Amino acid sequence: MASTVNQKIHDIPGEATISIKNIGGIDETEVSFQEGVTILSGRNATNRTSLLQGIMVALGSDQVSLKADADEGSATLEFGDKIYRRRLERRAETIATDGDPYLEDPEHADLFAFLLESNEARQAVARGDDLRELIMRPVDTAAIKTEIEQYEQQKRELDERLEELETLKQRLPDLEAKRTQITDEIETLQDELETARAELEEANVDVEQRREEQSKLETKLEELRETRSELERVRDQIETERESIEALEEEEDEIRDRLESLSTGDETDIGRIEAEIETIQEEKADLSKEISQLQSTIQFNEQLLDESDSVLTDEQTNDGPVTDQLLADSEKITCWTCGSTVAREQIETTVEQLRAARQEKLEERSEITSELDDLRESLSTIDENRTEYRQTKQRLESTTNEIERRNDRIEDLTDKREALTNEVDELEAEVDELETEEYSGILDQHKEVNQLEFKLERKERERDEIKDEIASIEERLGEQDELEARREDVTDELTDLRTRIDQIEANAVEAFNEHMENLRETLGYDNLDRIWIDRTTREVREGRRKVSKSSFDLKIVRSTDEGAAYEDTIDHLSESEREVTGLVFALAGYLVHDVYETVPFMLLDSLEAIDSERIAALVEYFKTHVPYLVVALLEEDAQAIEGDHDVIADI
Incomplete structure (x- = not known):
């Protein structure tokens, strides 16, 4: 797999330099890193996550936070002979961006390359969300369906012409005999x-x-x-x-x-459908905006929790009154941006509520998208019927005349x-x-x-x-020969289009299952017999229609001490096992959607739940699939990484 990926990547510069200002907890910094593995080493609250967010900004992501005491920030990526600049500006309750990022559309990278703790692919596995919906989200299924309809129409026309030629061909012997007679x-x-x-x-x-x-x-x-x-x-x-x-x-x-x-189609119906489409498009845009805002808020609170943990861990190693004071107030967290003090439990509850709200919005957006596809299909059918009606009426008038x-x-x-x-x-x-x-x-x-x-x-x-x-x-x-060749090409294209979605799903499942098994053995999770995705099909309702839809079911099998196998659930996995499973799922999406062809970077963060030896093995495995792998680690975990790689300890 590694050689295949590397063969597809062309002209990747050997060095990248990132300059960041007022992003996360960073005032201003500039860091260079080489192709391969780069380790961001340090204790918590040393701006490692903020640096990763700065890289994400320059690459094109909107899932970042602006420094709380700043109204604007920026990130500049020098990559080879090109420079990518991005500027952030606080406007009311949102953060506006402009500039020239590395990516025009960051959706693939946000899902499968920027693997911070709040990454949706990692969280989806941990929460037991719909994995199929997430892996297929970057695929424009509506465009594929439209293309299928166009090729089906071409095939029908070619079939009619070939059928007509076959009928004419069958007439030839009779015509020849009649001419002789x-x-x-x-x-x-x-x-x-x-x-x-x-x-x-x-x-x-x-x-x-x-x-x-x-x-x-x-x-x-x-x-x-x-x-x-x-x-x-x-x-x-x-x-x-x-x-x-x-x-x-x-x-x-x-x-x-x-x-x-x-x-x-009645003009009133057409006007109603067009109005519904416009209304639903606005609703979808509003939902996408809310989802983005929720994600930014979730990331901010998660970062606040992470940074507060590090402060407690570092300070509690000292003796004396300061230690006693911190321990007495261990359930309180002080925001490093605004200075207010909030109970940890309250923040954690808020984060969970925000995650639930975001998931509801995602599901609502998915339903709205299906309804929008149905309305567009209805409008397209009416337009096609009206065109054919007009042409048929003209034929009738011409024939009557x-x-x-x-x-x-x-x-x-x-x-x-x-x-x-x-x-x-x-x-x-x-x-x-x-x-x-x-x-x-x-x-x-x-x-x-x-x-x-x-x-x-x-x-x-x-x-x-x-x-x-x-x-x-x-x-x-x-x-006839030319028409048959064209029909064969159209048929092949139709077959490819009709199986494209199935093929992407199958490739995703195969990639996850293959890498999950490899890493299970490599990381030594002996108490797990197997973790895999089982792809099944079920009937679901989309808008006003019932359709067959694939479902990705995560399966887990363990064995008792006596050797008897039994099926387990994601809830019973250890935190380490869940984290690895989420990372493997993200890697599968990274490879299936060829994300490495558009963004040769992968960012890893929040691996503390995994022990140092396994983190080292995980990094070793991932680096064979990614040109630039940037990993944020604690000092003790960073020391376990062997081999030739860059280490950045001062941000």
């Missing part, structure tokens, strides 16, 4: 027409030789042939128009059915057919009058030639249409 019929008609024309020519020669005065009859016969041909063409055009109208009317019915199935145009065309052709029919009747009557008994067969011969010419013309036109259709299908089939 019509070609044979054309050859037969050509032979019959050639014979009929020869017979008519022979009859015409006889007429010219014997009756030159019959030229008027020939003129009428030619006029009759042309008129009949025109009449046949008009009839064929009428039939074609009727077939087209029939197809268009079927399409019109389908479009009407589709139009009735679409809902455009085309039907009307073709009906008008049929009326014109019908009038023309009637006129041509009357003209043919008149010409036939005139020919009958001009015919003598000797030439009575000529009219029949002319009719036969006319009919054969019309049949031949129609068959040739039908053959050309089939030929064009075959060429068009073959041209479209040339797209």
